[in-house]
Amino acid sequence: MQNSKLINVISTFSTKEIRRFDEYLNSSYFNKNELVAKLYEFCRADYPKFRPSKTDRRDAFSYVFPNETFSEQKLRYVMTDLVKLLEDYLSLTQYEKKPIRQKQNLLRELSERNLNKYFQSSLDIAQSMRSKNTYRDAAYFYDQYALESESYIFQVRNFQRNNDESLQNSVENLDLFYLATKLRSCCELMNRKNVFADDYQILFLDEILVHLKNNEYNDFPAISIYYQILMTLVESDDESHFSLLKDLLNDNADKFSMDEARDMYAFAQNYCIKKINGGNTSYLNELFLMYKTLIEKEIIFLDNFLSPWHFKNIVYVSLRLHEVDWTESFIYEYKNKISPEYRDNAFTYNLASLHFHKKEYSKALKLLQNVDYTDNIYYHLDSKSLLLKTYFELEEVESLLSLIDAFRIFLRRNKLISDYQRSVYLNLVKFVKKALNIKLKSKSHEKIMQLREEIEKTKKVADLKWLLTKIDEMDKLAAA
Incomplete structure (x- = not known):
């Protein structure tokens, strides 16, 4: 079995x-x-x-x-x-897990059985339960819609004339539920469209966007947040959408479950990453501040653990901002928040990254040589890349050449690596070897500039900034 x-x-x-x-x-x-x-x-x-x-x-x-x-x-x-x-x-x-839904079903049964004297008290209990819920997500509006609908149906069944308010409330909450749910789904679809170039037909999207542009929903964060997320996806050049989104998230994240808040922030993080990749490095600080908020509000933790990928990204961003002391404190303070199966490797790699940033290359090398990242392809690629750079900095020529050959074979044979990743890391390996050959042999300004031009034309190179920095350093030495 x-x-x-x-x-x-x-x-x-x-x-x-x-x-x-x-x-x-x-x-x-x-x-x-x-x-x-x-x-x-x-x-x-x-x-x-x-x-x-x-x-x-x-x-x-x-x-x-x-x-x-x-x-x-x-x-x-x-x-x-x-x-x-x-x-x-x-x-x-x-x-x-859904006590309000249980009450909705109870109300329907009480109404159908003509147990009228128990209906109102049960409705009051359900409304009280709903009001105690601090979340203001789409489910909140659905629950309110369902309760108001049951109230309206009960009043009609019993020929009561004061049913207009329940009907109006029911329709309003249905609209809020629909908008919140529709916008969230549209965000997912537009994100997939941008990433995978998938083509989706989204009914009423234009009409909804016109409606939201002309009507304020600031009191309904389940709508206003997803609207701004959607606008960062469809009008990514207009940075005002991100600014509004950031403020809305900071003010309203506690009105959603941790899972939903985490997803909302993920859209904002991806926007920052896209801007950074496009050359706007001011978004590094935006991303860094967002990570600090996620840590402070504990939104970033899933089942009380910190993802090793988030851990690495936080270290990467903070080091790019030269927040060395903060990074070191973070690595040691949150090491034990990483899930046990990834903890040692994630801690070792990120500590090595810190030492590399501080130009403590021997310390970085010692850490990188004593760990195996075969359980995670992304950490494996980054660790080999960091080891490659460390050997280059230390001028460990034989070790570097050996790693270049081994890394190239690994990149070509491993089927878990995407075509894009394979390309950018193979380019890094190729250009590091060319830089090493120039460093060991000619050291001529012309050859260095030719290599720089080739790198800039290629663009898709892992650790491009570091590589160009090394080329510039070599050129200065050649001119001396």
């Missing part, structure tokens, strides 16, 4: 969820099939490991159907029934 849907679903359960599913399965209301309970009992015995030797189909069949000849079809029927119960349990779990 290894790799079956049954085992794959159960393996995601926490210990608490396993106990709860035990109760669920043993309830005659949900399950009346003893064979299903037996199969689950067999599977549960090896939770959470689920080793192949302990989840063999024939052993499972013998446990469920003792003294019977093995039948794949018979076992599959029981497995299907158990999976169905697991899926029903997952649906119930999701339903329990």
Whole structure:
């Protein structure tokens, strides 16, 4: 049963969820099939490991159907029934996470059963629960729309004439829900369109943008934030959209779940990165300040851990701004926030980056030589690039030539590397070797300028700024 849907679903359960599913399965209301309970009992015995030797189909069949000849079809029927119960349990779990939706369903039942004297008190409780929710996301407006709709339907059913307010509130909240949801989806689509050149047809987008341009939604951050995000994507040259987005995020991030706030900030970060890549280095400071905000508000942490990629990006940006002391404090203070499987490598690489920036090349080399980044292709590429630069700075010629050959082979053979990454790193390797040859042999101004011109024409080169700096240093030495 290894790799079956049954085992794959159960393996995601926490210990608490396993106990709860035990109760669920043993309830005659949900399950009346003893064979299903037996199969689950067999599977549960090896939770959470689920080793192949302990989840063999024939052993499972013998446990469920003792003294019977093995039948794949018979076992599959029981497995299907158990999976169905697991899926029903997952649906119930999701339903329990949404108490307002539970109240909406209760209100509908009370209304349909003509239990009128209980309807209003239940509606009041639901409204009170909703008002205590500090989030003002799209789900908030949907819940309000649904509650007002139930109130309106109840009033119509009971021939009450004061139903206009509920209907008006229902429609207004439906509009707010639609705009917030539509804008968020449009942001995702436009982002994909920009990254992957996909072509999407977005119905009513022009009409919505005209409406939002002529109407203010500052009191509804779920709309105003996504509107500004969308405008940074469709009018990226107009930097006022980013300025407004930044202020809106700083003022309203706490009105959304951590996950949604993280996604919102990701759009703003990507805008900064695009500007930086386009040559506008003033956005380095914008990105740095944004990272500091994300750390301070703990938005950047996912399941209480800091992504090794965020860790590296923060170090990279702060070093480009020469925030050396801040970077060093950050590396040591947040090392243990990195998830354990990436922690040592991420810490070592970023500490090496710090030493390299401080021109402490021997310290950087010692760190880079004692770590293996094969578990992460991006860290692997960056570490090899940093090692390449370190050897060049230390004039470790033999080690550098050996690394150039090994790195080139790795880049050409590794299938996990994208074509773009392969190209920019191969160009780095090529130009470092050419620079080394000039440094060791001719050192002529003409050859150095020819190399500089070739690099500038190529453009797609990893660590381009460092490479051009080295070329300029070589030219000064040649002229001396």
